[in-house]
Amino acid sequence: MVSRVIPVDPFDLVIFGGTGDLARRKILPGLFRRFCAGQIPENSRIIAAARSEMDDDGYRDLAREAIEEFGRKKGRDKKAVKAFLKHLYYVPVDAKGEGGWKQLKERLRDDDDVVRAFYFSVGPSLFSDLAEGLQVNGLSHRDVRIVVEKPFGHDLESARELNEELAKHFHEDQIYRIDHYLGKETVQNLMAVRFGNMLFEPLWNAQYVDHIQITVSETVGVGGRGSYYDNAGAMRDMVQNHLMQLLCLIAMEPPARFEADAVRDEKLKVIRALDPVDPDQIVRGQYTSDGQMPSYREDAENPTSKTESYIALKCYISNWRWANTPFYLRTGKRLNAQASEIAVVFKDAPHSIFGIDAGRHRNVLSIRLQPNEGMTLGVTIKEPGPGGMRLVDVPLDMSFAEALGPEAEEAADAYERLIMDVIRGNQTLFMRGDEVEAAWAWTDPLIEGWERRGDSPKPYDAGSGGPDDAAFLINRDGRRWRRIQT
Incomplete structure (x- = not known):
């Protein structure tokens, strides 16, 4: 190739x-x-x-x-x-x-x-x-x-002020608000998979999708960013921008054309359709020392900090495509894996002809952002051999480096690609001002809510999978967090 x-x-x-x-x-x-x-x-x-x-x-x-x-x-x-x-x-x-x-x-x-x-x-x-x-x-x-x-503002008010300041000197089509997550090869391939294949788009809705999980897991702590991070937290640092952008790409309607404003118009519609999130649908965590690695409070040099280094939440998008389909988002630092994944979990077949002994099997499209960028589609087949109809799930795996050869390994990384897009004048993968403000308008009430209540984040051991309450958040719905593959 x-x-x-x-x-x-x-x-x-x-x-x-x-x-x-x-x-x-x-x-x-x-x-x-x-x-x-x-x-x-x-x-x-x-x-x-x-x-x-x-x-x-x-x-x-x-x-x-x-x-x-x-x-x-x-x-x-x-x-x-x-x-x-x-x-x-x-x-x-x-x-x-x-x-x-x-x-x-x-x-x-x-x-x-x-x-x-x-x-x-x-x-x-x-x-x-x-x-x-x-x-x-x-x-x-x-x-x-x-x-x-980024960070493009600390809240809605500061984002508006910054937009207004930049608008005094530059037009919107001259401003490139960079989010390096949107420059990742897999993120862009998500749009190709959705809108370039008849196989997926007809199934990409509440009728066939049970739920969607978006995970960004980091093994590093806040380290030298302690003073910044303690004033931001996982919600501002990751959810308001990175995870929000991934959510928009996975949920948006097909744009009329693959052009900057057409794509960003559809992303903006997703943000504006997000429902408010109840406090019992949010879990905040803060890592503690495991005896070897320091705690968050030690890293941030703030012994009384209530800033979250982990957050998990369940949200809904109120539109025809996604009505009553939950989106589970989670991200955190000092976790047990360094990985990012979007998992589209499809519903069970409406009727199993194989009986209860065949077990429960679901198709899952896993989109890996890091490491080993690629996509895996889980498919149910018969387990080889005699002895009846036993079903087993197998992956149809496309790792870019394996499927596309050396060129995939040498492909431009996020910053390379985005800088070249700036030179070309292509704003498709950059955030627009109203998009940033809409994201803050949804995020601010959540932050203000736990600050007003004085909520403290749940402790979790450094190097673990996060606080136990995050598992309860999804388990009580009869679902499970996917195990992150590293």
């Missing part, structure tokens, strides 16, 4: 916060891989901007170290790294002041054939300052694109 790389137009990409952790871990190694794939035109430039005093050579040394530490080892060679580094430049810029803006403007090309994009790889508190700085210093024009990282 031959991988097809679609080239992009020449560009000037400015990375504000170009010396930061995200730039070093994801952005620079990702851009290097796109360069190796032949996707970055020869006359494109990547300009890092930060407060640190540094010259071009100093930044190239930083980038080389980042590629060596965080980049994929396969296919990397010194000649390729050296050629890539020639595209990199550095300008010291004070986001809140006047320093460096003139020099940055001098580095940029005023050419209609060159795409100009600015990546805000900084904290949200600087978004407004950077947007204003670009306009005041004559660095923006109608075709400029800006990329903003």
Whole structure:
């Protein structure tokens, strides 16, 4: 199978916060891989901007170290790294002041054939300052694109304020709110499976689907993010954005076209159709020490914290497609597996001709986001051999690396793909402002509810599957959480 790389137009990409952790871990190694794939035109430039005093050579040394530490080892060679580094430049810029803006403007090309994009790889508190700085210093024009990282607001009010601030300087079609989960190969394949196969779409509704589980399980703790995380928690950090986006893609109606606004219109309808969640349908947890790993409160350096590091909830979507079909969401840190999965659990056959001894068998479509991206469809067959009609469930497994060959292993990761979409001007996999606000409008009452009641999260051992109450949440409905495959 031959991988097809679609080239992009020449560009000037400015990375504000170009010396930061995200730039070093994801952005620079990702851009290097796109360069190796032949996707970055020869006359494109990547300009890092930060407060640190540094010259071009100093930044190239930083980038080389980042590629060596965080980049994929396969296919990397010194000649390729050296050629890539020639595209990199550095300008010291004070986001809140006047320093460096003139020099940055001098580095940029005023050419209609060159795409100009600015990546805000900084904290949200600087978004407004950077947007204003670009306009005041004559660095923006109608075709400029800006990329903003999450968290996009802390609640509905702050999200609206941030949208309004950005709207003072840029049109909505210039703003790319990035959620790296939407750049994952499997997430995009979810749309292909749903809307490209007659096999699934007729069954994708309440008549045939018993329930859907969305799981994002992490083995890491909050670590060095303790101060941020303790003001956010699992609901704000994961559910309001990542899990909400997965929920929208699994539940939305078919868009008229695979275009940015058509897709995002359908996602917005899902969010607005979500019912409020009763308190007894929410389980919050906080990891404790297992004797080896520290507790959440130790990691967050807050001995009285009531912030959740785990959350599970059951929600419903009030529309014709999904009426009375439960969606179970769960995510947490310091769990026993590092994995992400969407499981579509279909209903039992209306009548079993094989009798009670055949047991209960259900088709399950498992969509694995990590690790080992791929999809598995559970199918019921007869167990081989004599002795009667004994049924057994077997997987029809499609792991991308096995089914599609080496090209799947070398496919662009989420950040690579999304950055290239910015250069192309394709907003399909980026959140729109009204979509972000709608997600907060659904999330805020849940958070306000447990804060008003003074609820404390349930303790669970680090390295376990989460609090026991999360199992009760689904067990009382006669269902079970799926065992996460690592």
